[in-house]
Amino acid sequence: MKVGFVGLGNMGSGMAANLLKAGHEVTVYNRTASKAKALVEWGAHYAAHVADACRGEAVITMLSDDKAVERVAFGEDGLIKALGKGAIHISCSTISVALSEKLAEMHGAAGQRFLAAPVFGRPDAAASGKLFIVAAGAPGDLKACQPLFDALGPKTFHFGDKAPSANLVKLSTNFLIASVIEALGEAMALVEKGGLNPQQYVDFLTATLFAAPVYRTYGGLIAGKKFEPAGFAAPLGLKDVRLALAAGESLRVPLPLASLIRDRFLALLARGGESLDWSAIAQLAAEDSGLKSTQAAVG
Amino acid sequence: MKVGFVGLGNMGSGMAANLLKAGHEVTVYNRTASKAKALVEWGAHYAAHVADACRGEAVITMLSDDKAVERVAFGEDGLIKALGKGAIHISCSTISVALSEKLAEMHGAAGQRFLAAPVFGRPDAAASGKLFIVAAGAPGDLKACQPLFDALGPKTFHFGDKAPSANLVKLSTNFLIASVIEALGEAMALVEKGGLNPQQYVDFLTATLFAAPVYRTYGGLIAGKKFEPAGFAAPLGLKDVRLALAAGESLRVPLPLASLIRDRFLALLARGGESLDWSAIAQLAAEDSGLKSTQAAVG
């Protein structure tokens, strides 16, 4: 397929590279142009403006937040103005349900199509084409774009014909991951203050009822207090839980555990944890229980 | 080994039966004597009094709560008085850390030995010898009792030489399970009120990052709103989170998520949910968001 790709960050570069490898014709755009260089060497076309990435059948956006997507979509040079009739905007970013609704509406009004297809996985999964993709939108459009999804990851999960549903699934699931971090933080503070070895406790958990990747990954980080470098930085964690809470507010769904987690992120950032991995909120439970070794790490 | 077994409830009967099958000589006691009948037919000795179950190398207690264990351990006819010097009390019940400490101290003072070995698994796992066992106590005693543990489950996890550590691990882990229920309850209320199918969401979760038994089990119960009959009843869930909070209070470890879960259990019981499975606390998130179908089920 002939496709544009906007946003060449840690995630986007790997994704665009995999599209190229799969034989698609990719035109890449990034605000900081230098990041496009490697991809152009591998065969990508270079777009000097967002509009230049909008000439194909579809354009994928993979950006950090609502503001970045709004700039790219609604600007003078943006997708709404530049995309041809019938062309598809595939939004892979983790954005608010509200923005996804607005995009669906505005693309529709402009005779364009819109899919939301947020992804799960860290940069290494993006680079190796092992992302999980959660997609929603018109069935025909989803089908048309399946060759693109196939280049990004082994499995695409469909959540109906309303694009914003995929964003809701993404936000709910990131909240679930954060809830694992909070729960592990509390449980591990308890066993550690009780004199046990936290890593040994994690080994037990992941050998029995909690034998899931998310417990292995975060249990290990928390037990080892390895919060730097950040795989997913704390401010992004705050952003995602805020978006989940915003979706809950809009739908009138109270989420007390998400509220608790939001407060944890604020405390972490207030104490100087901007550059830490989002799993560092687990350390706050340790600090609140007076465990000294961790107190040093954040304060 | 020659061993006594006190407490023939849903869990205990299966465990005692497996000890018999493994060739151990088992003397069983239960307050309601009729429950001992089947086991006696399979070869168990019958103990009319607790003391009669204390003549062997070890005695296992598998009772519902602290009060039941206190009655059996500290009564006139109880373990402290009846056990021989060097005999081992193996406490498999989910009891408080404080009681476990008291048992360790009093058995020690009486020249007896004490192991805590709480188990993970539902009655069917107890019956089929598939429990996970978390054990702590003197290494020699743990080794001596391994043949018993081998009859109960495929794997025993050791947590050091202080028996109460095993109880702390048990309580922390039950809190972790409850945290999964709360988190799923909130996330699923959010996606359901957003128009999605909760079961489809659970299928996605357990096919990707949350591929663990605990998410499959509880995700399915919550999506299907199958809270009766109770696999583990709500009042027991309240008891366990209360014991985790008590351990936290004693160790000075705040557990805000456990506090939230405790409040959920109280609300569930206040609204008449005594006989429901503990996963029914997930329904409160649905009710608080105005989802009507679930409101009917609890109220």
Added chain:
Amino acid sequence: MKVGFVGLGNMGSGMAANLLKAGHEVTVYNRTASKAKALVEWGAHYAAHVADACRGEAVITMLSDDKAVERVAFGEDGLIKALGKGAIHISCSTISVALSEKLAEMHGAAGQRFLAAPVFGRPDAAASGKLFIVAAGAPGDLKACQPLFDALGPKTFHFGDKAPSANLVKLSTNFLIASVIEALGEAMALVEKGGLNPQQYVDFLTATLFAAPVYRTYGGLIAGKKFEPAGFAAPLGLKDVRLALAAGESLRVPLPLASLIRDRFLALLARGGESLDWSAIAQLAAEDSGLKSTQAAVG
């Protein structure tokens, strides 16, 4: 003084009337023009457009939320474009700190002045000139506008020279009021379920340590379950606690009690409490404890 007044709702009409009574020359604007009628009969000038209310030394805005103020301030016909150099915009609305910062900046850039002067009191206090005013901005501007404040209430409290500070004080204080409602809701559910008379309990509280207007007002409403008609409607309560949380997020101040209250408002609205007084969140504590009489009132 020669002053414009924009926003003639329940609060604004009384305030504008008091300015007239105090001898000021007042030009009134309201989106629904009919509301201006009575004031015009009492001597106010009528403004057909917002800009027509901007010809004097100052213009007061008293609107329901950020959106309404943004429309009036930043529109084609709005304050930023219409106000003369040196003229003062006095914002009495309960708006976000962020919007207040933006107004201060934009008015400054336009050579205009900006004061924030949110008010405390219900419509009857507005009508009788008994509002408490919390004001912040340049000292000279505050002094110049004191004759206006004197017409609105007996006392003006100054909070420094940065206008948004007054908004922060307003939001913090509304959060404190909501915290009284939540605390009373829980305490009264406890004593009521314990068999005591809630009104008798409120009488005790307000005769001793809690002899403050806010406990009398809300204690009475909660004890009597008088949540209709709303003095201050639940959606406005949600708005204010959301703005307090937003200020906390921006300043990196976790507010767990505010988070709890926000979740209460969402649950109240989800269950159909849109038209109830904001004190109805107290009823949720009663419902969660299974007190039946209140369950009827909300559900």
Added chain:
Amino acid sequence: MKVGFVGLGNMGSGMAANLLKAGHEVTVYNRTASKAKALVEWGAHYAAHVADACRGEAVITMLSDDKAVERVAFGEDGLIKALGKGAIHISCSTISVALSEKLAEMHGAAGQRFLAAPVFGRPDAAASGKLFIVAAGAPGDLKACQPLFDALGPKTFHFGDKAPSANLVKLSTNFLIASVIEALGEAMALVEKGGLNPQQYVDFLTATLFAAPVYRTYGGLIAGKKFEPAGFAAPLGLKDVRLALAAGESLRVPLPLASLIRDRFLALLARGGESLDWSAIAQLAAEDSGLKSTQAAVG
């Protein structure tokens, strides 16, 4: 009246002295006998054993917690065994509802009478006879003891004929005070981090809607960060909120704000705040928001 007084701590000594001043014949007992000395000089009889304080019409207990009351009431030498038929035990201590129920039952079975009459006020109010008294029990017994209450404070509030009701009122109200501390802690962290002077904010609050003693007292302590010496120490605050939660658990009343406060107390104690005033939990909100000056004070 002829009355015994058990418990001569900071509160009890002042109370016993006021009974003497009012002309009652008082026999005093204290575990540490030296504390009785001054009172004996002022005319009190000295009791070497608890039983010696049980010879009059009534005996008042003013002790620190459930354990102390249990020892005095249920011991070999205790009230249940030593009090004459028809004699009245007046419990002024802040104890659990459950213990009050047990006392009512056991005194009744022994042909004795029981009143609960917990008091509000700090040691200076106890010394000056200005306590507020919350009393419950049989009307005739309350009437008979009114001369004693009159010596302790200006006003006695009756809460029906079941003694434990008075304890429930005491615990609910101490929870309300703690809720004021938590709310002020959060609001003041917010305005302080926003650049405002916390004392100025307290002055505003207590001059307007929050003109109650409890806001003046605690607002001043928090603004001035004066947490030593403790007027009411943090561990006692934890005890009281725990008892309120226990009453809620027994009555099936979830109290999420009380849960939040309990977690605050645990964090305060875990960080070394044992000797601080209970209002120091307000500091945790400041610390969580990264305000440095307070961080020093607790950590």
